[in-house]
Amino acid sequence: MIEGIFVEGLIFSIMVLGVLISYRILDLADLTCDGSFATGAAVATMCIVNGIGITVGLILAFLVGILCGMVTALIHTKLRIPGLLASILTMTMLYSVNLRILGNKANVPLLKVDTLYKLFPSAFPFVSSAVASLIGTIIIVLAVKILMDLFFRADLGLAIGALGGNEQMVVSQGMNPSLLKLIGLGISNGLIALSGGLLAQYQGFADANLGTGMVVQGLAAIMIGEFLFSSNRISLITLRAILGAIIYKGLMFFGRKYGYLIGITTNDFKLLTGILVIISLAVAKARSSASDAGAKKKALERTKRKGEANA
Secondary structure, eight states, X not given: XXXXXXXXXXXXXXXXXXXXXXXXXXXXXXXXXXXXXXXXXXXXXXXXXXXSOHHHHHHHHHHHHXXXXXXXXXXXXXXXXXXXXXXXXHHHHHHHHHHHHTTSOSEEEOTTSOOHHHXXXXXXXXXXXXXXXXXXXXXXXXXXXXXXHHHTTSHHHHHHXXXXXXXXXXXXXXXXXXXXXXXXXXXXXXXXHHHHHHHHHHHTEEETTTTTTHHHHHHHHHHHHHHHOOXXXXXXXXXXHHHHHHXXXXXXXXHHHHGGGGTOOGGGHHHXXXXXXXXXXXXXXXXXXXXXXXXXXXXXXXXXXXXXXXX
16 A cells, blocks of 8 residues: 555656646746646557557657647747647647547556556566565656756756746846747656656556646645755755655545545545645745745844944
């Protein structure tokens, strides 16, 4: 049971890292996530079902996810359409695309073919199948985290981070913000699609509606992670996003298992997730205001002391 929570949380954390790039690093509301997550699941599933292979399926899921993000970026930058509307358009179009990829079926099972989570027990025969799946997922998530940390320490990653903070500064440095958005949203949705490809293998099927509500869940996980500790270091920012994803999935699990005691059903989870995000945003805003007020007070005190010393 506990292993299952951690496996699902870790798979989910790759999607949260993708949402982190668009929401926190690029400071852009991107709803493409709801479509690209299902696209990744569909691509990986059809590759496995048609014998193309698990590894190739995940690579293609990642690449197709990048393409989805780039479509949103191009609609936003080239057609001058607001980012939120551009992502909604892409998400809407992806529903039909996902159905096409799945062979005009809403659901495609993976029960009769080998998947990554059927191969993990043989790769780690010294532990139970649940622990083997956990070990395999940890290795994948660690690899993704390390690569993401390295990327955002490189010049290109730093430029993308600077774009979210101050676009005008990026322009003044001679960099193209449209290109940086293209790359940033591409990587973001590539990770989201990769997460979808892994989840489809873990749960044994791909569904055209698999990504519904994912962006809100991702935001909830990011907010939970930000309550754990504060940091501006990319390695700790990605770590808290991963921990937030695991905690979020744990909360959802215990809600499903014990929610009936206080009258909560699975139908209430989307409502509760939305409320959690609203509360988290309100608390974060209050914390930020308090921090700004404290910094202003300290600055005034330093000015006062300096004036007294000069007198």
